[in-house]
Amino acid sequence: MSVIDDVVSVAIHPAIGVARVGNSRASFFVGPESPGRHPSESEQLRDPAGGFKRQAARFRLFGRDASGRVICEIGANDATIRWKVHLANKKAAWFAFEQALDIPASKGDLPGVRPIASPLRNRDVQGGARAGLIVDPGPRTVSASGPGGAMAFDSGTFLGSRVDLGSALMEDDGSLIVLGGFGEAASPRGEPISDFANNPGWHDDVSDGPVDATVEIAGRGHVPVLGAWVIVCPPNFAPGITPIVTGWDLVLEVMAGIHPGLSLSRPVFGEHIQPLLERVSQSQWVNSGFALQFGWGSPADLADSALLARLNDPGEAARALRQAVFAWFRNPDYSLTQADRIPAIYGDAVLIDPRTQDPREWMAILASQYGWLRRWAEGDFVPGLRPPSPALSALPPAERAAALDRAALEDTAGGPFHPGIEYTWPLRQPILYDPRNPFRIKRRSLPEPTLPAELTSSLALAPGGPLDGSTAGDITRWMAVPWQTDTASCLSAYEDYAGEYLPTFWPARVPNDVITEEGYRTIVDTHAPRDLRYAAFSVGRRRKWLRGFSYANADTPRPPSVPLSDAFVKNWPTVGLVARKPGPTNLPGMPSTLWVETDRGAGGGAGPAGALTLSPDAPETAAQRAGGPPPHPFRTRRSSRL
Numbered sequence: 001m002s003v004i005d006d007v008v009s010v011a012i013h014p015a016i017g018v019a020r021v022g023n024s025r026a027s028f029f030v031g032p033e034s035p036g037r038h039p040s041e042s043e044q045l046r047d048p049a050g051g052f053k054r055q056a057a058r059f060r061l062f063g064r065d066a067s068g069r070v071i072c073e074i075g076a077n078d079a080t081i082r083w084k085v086h087l088a089n090k091k092a093a094w095f096a097f098e099q100a101l102d103i104p105a106s107k108g109d110l111p112g113v114r115p116i117a118s119p120l121r122n123r124d125v126q127g128g129a130r131a132g133l134i135v136d137p138g139p140r141t142v143s144a145s146g147p148g149g150a151m152a153f154d155s156g157t158f159l160g161s162r163v164d165l166g167s168a169l170m171e172d173d174g175s176l177i178v179l180g181g182f183g184e185a186a187s188p189r190g191e192p193i194s195d196f197a198n199n200p201g202w203h204d205d206v207s208d209g210p211v212d213a214t215v216e217i218a219g220r221g222h223v224p225v226l227g228a229w230v231i232v233c234p235p236n237f238a239p240g241i242t243p244i245v246t247g248w249d250l251v252l253e254v255m256a257g258i259h260p261g262l263s264l265s266r267p268v269f270g271e272h273i274q275p276l277l278e279r280v281s282q283s284q285w286v287n288s289g290f291a292l293q294f295g296w297g298s299p300a301d302l303a304d305s306a307l308l309a310r311l312n313d314p315g316e317a318a319r320a321l322r323q324a325v326f327a328w329f330r331n332p333d334y335s336l337t338q339a340d341r342i343p344a345i346y347g348d349a350v351l352i353d354p355r356t357q358d359p360r361e362w363m364a365i366l367a368s369q370y371g372w373l374r375r376w377a378e379g380d381f382v383p384g385l386r387p388p389s390p391a392l393s394a395l396p397p398a399e400r401a402a403a404l405d406r407a408a409l410e411d412t413a414g415g416p417f418h419p420g421i422e423y424t425w426p427l428r429q430p431i432l433y434d435p436r437n438p439f440r441i442k443r444r445s446l447p448e449p450t451l452p453a454e455l456t457s458s459l460a461l462a463p464g465g466p467l468d469g470s471t472a473g474d475i476t477r478w479m480a481v482p483w484q485t486d487t488a489s490c491l492s493a494y495e496d497y498a499g500e501y502l503p504t505f506w507p508a509r510v511p512n513d514v515i516t517e518e519g520y521r522t523i524v525d526t527h528a529p530r531d532l533r534y535a536a537f538s539v540g541r542r543r544k545w546l547r548g549f550s551y552a553n554a555d556t557p558r559p560p561s562v563p564l565s566d567a568f569v570k571n572w573p574t575v576g577l578v579a580r581k582p583g584p585t586n587l588p589g590m591p592s593t594l595w596v597e598t599d600r601g602a603g604g605g606a607g608p609a610g611a612l613t614l615s616p617d618a619p620e621t622a623a624q625r626a627g628g629p630p631p632h633p634f635r636t637r638r639s640s641r642l
Contacts, residue, residue, distance in 0.1 A: 003072045007063030010074060010215045012228040013401040014408040015439035016251070017057030018422065019166070019232045021183040021206060023573045024051030028179055031055045032407040035248075036389030038240040045239060045577055046599055052183065052573050054166070057230050057408065059083075059176040059211055062401045070398040076145070076174035080216040083176045086139035087153045087165045087207040087232065088473030091481040093133035095455040096121050096198040100348040100417045100425035105358050107457045113358075117454040121481070122200055125159075135163045135203060136472065145172045158203040161188045165207045166232065176213075180232030181205025185482030185569050193566050196489040197419060197480035204482035207232045209472030210443065229441040231475055233422035234483045236411070236509055237545070238286050238578040241595065243413040243508040244279045244343050245365055248406050250414030250428055253368040255438045258430050262438065267372040269312050270386035276369055277302035277311065277325070279508075280343065285595035286511035286578060287492060288539040289344060289501030295539075296591045314379045326377035332364035344502035347416045348425070362503065363416040405439055413506050419486070421509045424478045431467045444469030488550050488568035511545040511578050514597035519543075523594070524584045533587055537594075545575065545597065576600035 018031055024047040032038050045053050061074040061081065074081075095118040099106050108115030122133055135158050140151035153165035166180040184205050191201030212227040256262045267273060281303040284295030294300050301307065302325075310318055311325065330341035337359045349360035364370070375381055395403055417425040426432050434440040448466060451459060459465055466474070480486035492504035492512040504512055515523075515537070522528055522536035535541060544551040549568045576597035583592045 004063060004074070004078055004217060006065045006071060007074070007217065007223060008066050009064045009068075009224045009226065010061050010213070011064060011070070011226040011401070012059050012211060012213060013062055014057070014059070014404040015228050015437075016405070016409060016441065017059055017178065017211065017228060017230045018055070018408045018412055019057040019178050019180045019230060020055035020235050021166075021180045021232065022052035022054035022235055023183050024049075024053045025182065026051065028054040028056050028177075030058050030177070032411045033058065034389055034392040034395075034403050035407045035410050037391075037407070038411065045579070050573075050599065052235055054179050054182070055236070057178045057232075058171075059178065059228055059230075060401075060404065061174065061213060061215060061225075062397060070401045072397050073400065074174070074215065074217075076172065078217065079174075080143075080218075081170070081174045082141060082143040082214045083168070083170060084139055084141045084212045084214075085151070085153075085168050085176070085178060085230070086209040086472040087137070087178075087180075087230070088156070088209055088471075089135040089158075089163070089165060089203065089205065089207045090133075090473035090477040091206075091479060092122055092158065092201075092203055093130050094121060094477035095119065097419045097424070097478065097480060100419070101455070101457040101460045102425050102429065103348050103360055105349045105360065110358065115456060117456050119454050121198055123453070124200075132157070132159050133203075134158075134473065135165060135205075135207070137165060139472075140168065142168060142170045142176075145170045145174075153207070159188045159201070161186070163203060163205055165205055176211070178211065178230050178232075180207060183235065183484075183572065185484055193485055193569065196485050199481055199485060202482050204484070206234065206476050206479070206483055207473060208475040210441075226437060226440065227443070229470075229475070231423060233412075233476070234487060234509075235572075237575060238508055238511050238595070239411075240580055241282055241286055241508045241578065242275075242279050242410065243506065244276070244283065244345070245363075245369070245414040247409035247412035247414045247422065247427070249366055249369060251409055251439060253366050254428055254430055254433065256368065258433065258435055259438050264368075264372065266380065266382055267375055268382040268384065269376065270384045272369075272372045273311070273376045273381065274308060274386050276365070276373070277308070283343075283507055286507040286514065286545075287501060287504050288513035288542050289492070289499060289504070290507070291513070291539050291542075292501070293342075293344075297589065308385065312383050312385060314381060314383050316379075319377075319379060322377045322379070326373050329370065329373060330362060330364040332367045332370050334359040334364065338362065344504065345416060346418065346503050346505050348418055350416070350418050366414070413509055416505070418505070419479050421487075421490075421506050423475055426467050426475070426478055429461065429467050431461070431463070432470070441475070442469045444471050444474075482569060484569040484572050487572070488546065491546070491550055511597075513539070513542040514545050514576070514578055515541075515594060516543050516597050517576075517600070520581060520594065520596040523587070523590070524582075526584075526586055530587065533584065534590075537590065543597075545578075549575075574600070 026047040062070045063072045063074050065071050098116050098118045104110050105113050106116040135156040137153045137156035142149050142151045150169040152167045156163050168178045187201040189201040208231045210227055211230050213225050215225055216222050281294040281301050283290035328342050330338045345363040347360045347363040349358040412422040434442045487510050490505040490510040493501050519536040523533050577599055578595050579598050581594050581596045583594050584590050
């Protein structure tokens with residue numbers, strides 16, 4: 001008797017898959033499928049012409065027995081499989097992003113603060129014409145591998161112009177590959193860029209939607225299939241650098257509130273404490289402020305093996321050290337403004353104003369993470385360093401399915417949400433999820449209610465409202481349009497009152513300060529003087545990742561005919577990838593691995609004629625070194641134009 005005879009239902013994993021846009025039309029790569037593993041070498045993420053490869057989301061089928069336990073993976077040799085995917089982009093027809101609508105400042109719960117009312121985008125397009133603001137090619141199905149086993153999402157339009165949202169294909173083993181768009185954004189009406197998040201007349205080609213399948217097992221007929229969801233989001237410009245708070249951390253906390261059985265009985269150091277500490281130090285490669293505070297060679301390098309060994313000790317001798325580290329972290333109850341705590345990251349209520357009194361001006365780790373740290377500081381934890389991550393193929397079916405769920409979301413940022421990188425604040429709302437099936441986005445069974453011209457917190461969070469069940473395009477519609485204007489606005493240290501490098505937004509996805517390729521060559525040059533090699537590693541020699549876009553460039557200044565944010569919309573593929581490289585072998589006191597900006601200036605020929613020519617290593621101006629970047633004109637709470 002085969003194990004497949006015990007299959008009574010099938011579930012698609014990952015429950016929430018993540019794909020990313022890219023401008024390469026030649027090749028793609030599959031996103032992380034095992035926690036802690038990422039295709040992070042630059043040659044894997046650029047095509048031969050220098051284009052950004054798209055990141056695909058791969059979905060697999062897993063059989064469950066009568067108790068709901070995963071017992072096997074199901075492939076093309078086990079069943080007849082037919083996949084269905086529906087992608088859409090609804091950003092331009094949705095409401096403007098002003099601020100996360102689930103925080104006190106948006107609800108009007110703070111003294112002297114009026115509640116947020118987000119107006120519709122493109123209000124001049126009215127009535128039935130608003131359907132033209134939605135890019136929706138409709139659902140597509142595929143049931144065969146090979147040349148005929150592909151489906152394209154290229155028939156949707158925006159104000160009459162076709163928009164390609166990507167494609168999907170079935171592999172020989174029966175799994176499904178979903179690919180997003182090509183990172184293209186445009187305004188058919190020729191509207192100018194005016195805001196970091198809400199630009200009238202503009203579209204991009206990110207998307208999201210349900211992933212379903214029909215599975216027919218020979219001699220058994222069709223079996224029920226639990227569907228999944230895919231989110232197509234912007235590129236990851238620092239693949240392998242993990243955000244301090246990940247999407248997995250966030251969704252797991254939400255799920256534990258719905259399903260108490262998922263709550264921890266006791267934190268495990270290598271599972272819940274060590275990764276959080278190491279991520280703080282890992283940010284050293286994408287932000288110079290983190291490098292100074294927690295980077296290589298600093299007393300607070302939380303990734304240092306000797307320090308981790310001491311922090312892994314639950315005994316009384318290490319109690320003072322554990323409690324001191326715990327005290328560094330900001331309390332997520334937000335009862336006080338703790339500007340001196342970590343992480344030094346802007347929060348959901350950021351106004352970039354030193355006079356603000358809202359504690360949510362700063363980001364805190366999640367309440368669940370803070371609780372784990374508290375118990376760890378008290379010595380109530382299971383010691384043990386994190387083991388190496390196993391390959392997906394080495395895991396039994398149930399663990400393989402769970403690894404897919406975790407790896408996809410662990411590669412995303414779980415905050416802050418202003419609005420975010422891959423998704424925004426709705427993912428922390430329990431109403432968004434299917435209460436019967438953990439980690440699954442709830443499908444909308446009834447039509448969405450008609451909403452007024454302005455969206456408030458009470459309307460957004462209401463039962464039956466826009467979060468109570470989703471259809472294609474409903475997750476990404478809350479994000480900035482186009483995504484490039486938000487990314488080019490994600491800087492650090494807007495005001496010099498907080499320092500030259502911090503706070504920041506999402507450096508693990510949108511880097512701030514990087515070791516350049518030229519600097520790396522000096523570091524590993526065995527013939528160069530040691531003092532020059534050490535100097536090339538220093539914070540003072542690192543360069544702004546967005547130089548030439550959001551930062552002036554002393555050697556190749558931004559052409560005055562190309563508006564600042566418009567330049568990034570057209571030429572984003574010319575930025576560098578931050579990739580892992582081996583460290584110097586004969587330079588004492590240096591790390592064995594470095595993360596370096598590579599491939600800057602390559603773009604696979606993307607972009608219009610007259611695109612920017614970027615000097616790879618041009619220094620910032622003296623004024624920038626003295627005062628940091630100027631406040632970005634588009635990074636404001638209230639949109640300037642809708």
